[in-house]
Amino acid sequence: MLRMDAFTLRFAHSYEEASTLWCEATAAGDDPMYIAGGTDLLPNLKHKIFHPKRLVHLGSIPGGIEDRGDEVVIGAATRLDAIASDPNVLAHAPALARAASLVAGPQIRSMGTLGGNVLLDTRCLYYNQTEFWRRALGYCLKAEGTWCHVVGGPKTCVATQSSDTVPVLLAMDARLDLLGQTGPRTMAIRELYRYNGMDHLQIQKGELLTAVRIPKWNTSEGEFRSSYQKLRTRDSIDFPQLGLAMAGSFDGPTVRGLQIVVGAVNPQPKGVRGLDAYDGEVLGSTQIEAIADLVYKQTRPQASTHGDTAWRRQMAVVYVRRGLTALAAG
Ligand SMILES: Cc1cc2nc3c(=O)[nH]c(=O)nc-3n(C[C@H](O)[C@H](O)[C@H](O)COP(=O)(O)OP(=O)(O)OC[C@H]3O[C@@H](n4cnc5c(N)ncnc54)[C@H](O)[C@@H]3O)c2cc1C
Ligand code: SF4
Incomplete structure (x- = not known):
């Protein structure tokens, strides 16, 4: 069983109260953290990645x-x-x-x-592990150590x-x-x-x-269409190994303002550059292949997540083809 270190839990009923509770805990040297649903924070506390003495609970604040x-x-x-x-x-x-x-x-x-x-905190195969596991490896740059096991150096965390x-x-x-x-x-x-x-x-x-x-996207230039595609090993539970979002205004297969964002490959999800060139273009197979190539060139998955990096990069191409073909078809 993984046990958490002891902490005090304070319940906030508004964001203003949460902010005040956080300031008080900081002044008391309790190194506070916010907790909402706790689905990521609690595993991290069990893995002793963080050591807050006080948690400020946001779960009583209404959403909507x-x-x-x-x-x-x-x-x-x-x-x-x-x-x-x-x-x-x-x-x-x-x-x-x-x-x-x-x-x-x-x-x-x-x-x-x-x-x-x-x-959400960034994730890594060498970081989201038990304290015992991480200690056995000499820890890593992101927590308690001096070396990144992914890039093989002492400077960058990916x-x-x-x-x-x-x-x-x-x-x-x-x-x-x-x-x-x-x-x-x-x-x-x-x-x-x-x-x-x-x-x-x-x-x-x-x-x-x-x-x-x-x-809400301006629809005077066409119908707003968007898609999200996720690559993961087990569809029932896993984090993404690649997440690809696309959005644009479409008049039939003609696109304007196309945006493609690639996530789950490095610390910063990034928009693909150079898509302005397709403004007002019909998305046929030639254009889709050219865009898929653009995405391939700008996608460099890191080995901090499960799955061969070359495979994840190639899957970005597959998902762009599938996604844009579906969006162009309406
Ligand atoms: C088995 C498993 C599978 C998962 N799979 C996925 C997945 O496929 N995709 C995915 O995206 N996520 C996944 N997650 C991660 C997580 O469940 C989600 O990202 C979830 O949305 C986190 O929300 P939470 O409210 O539980 O955050 P918490 O765990 O409560 O908090 C996460 C972080 O955000 C901070 N925080 C939360 N709310 C606020 C706020 N309002 N203001 C300031 N700071 C705040 C907390 O301090 C903490 O640092 C998975 C988790 C587990 C355990
Ligand atoms: S990318 Fe490197 S430094 Fe960052 S968590 Fe993973 S092993 Fe640690």
Whole structure:
């Protein structure tokens, strides 16, 4: 049995209260952390990856999904299974509903929140292990050690950002409502992640995610179509080994504003560059092959996740072909 270290649990009923509780715990030297559904944090505590003396529980803060005219706003505390079946999400961000429906298995989706998914710690085969396992290997750069076993060096950590919802949120240019010590602010999700598996989130310590805003796409140029495809070994539970989101406005097979985001291959999910060249183009097989080639050239999976890296890279090509063919066909 894996035992957690002792900690105190404080319940917050609003984000303001959570922020205050976090400040108090920090002032007391308790090195606090927030816990929402706990589906990622609790395994990490059992593996003794983190050592907080106090947890601030966000589970009593209500979530919810609202249609606000030009955007759909999803509270950070909203459970993934609610997102997967919500009529507003299905109408305006169907790929997000699909991504949420593909996270782990039903039990985890009924506990896990969107906030926890967006702010999920990066993962690695050499890091998400028991303390005994990690100690036997001499630890690693991300926790207690000095060496990265994936890149074979002492400087870079390439642990993977492995959230299913994130590539879709990036493809749809979502914005994040945050609450920190300096008050509330909004930032684009594309500014959130950086290529550093040890410190991949560009937010302040103790800053809370309170909501995710998803813009409704302008449909005057065509019908909004999107997709999310996930590669994993066991469909019933596994994290993605590759997550591919696509979104664009379509008039028949003619596309505008095409976005493709590749996730679960390195610390920073990234949008594919060079897709502007296809604005106003009919997506036939020649264009789809050219885009698949672009994605292949820009996708460099790291071995921090299960699955041969060359296979995961090649699967990006397969998923682009399948996804764009389906989107072009409507
Ligand atoms: C067996 C297993 C399989 C899984 N498979 C998948 C998968 O296929 N795809 C996937 O995407 N995920 C997967 N997960 C990870 C996890 O279940 C989900 O990412 C889930 O959405 C995390 O949400 P949570 O509310 O449980 O987060 P928690 O575990 O409570 O928190 C995660 C992190 O986010 C922080 N946090 C949470 N909410 C906030 C907030 N509002 N403001 C500031 N910080 C916050 C916490 O401090 C913590 O650092 C899996 C987990 C397990 C155990
Ligand atoms: S990528 Fe390297 S440093 Fe980062 S968690 Fe994995 S082994 Fe550790």
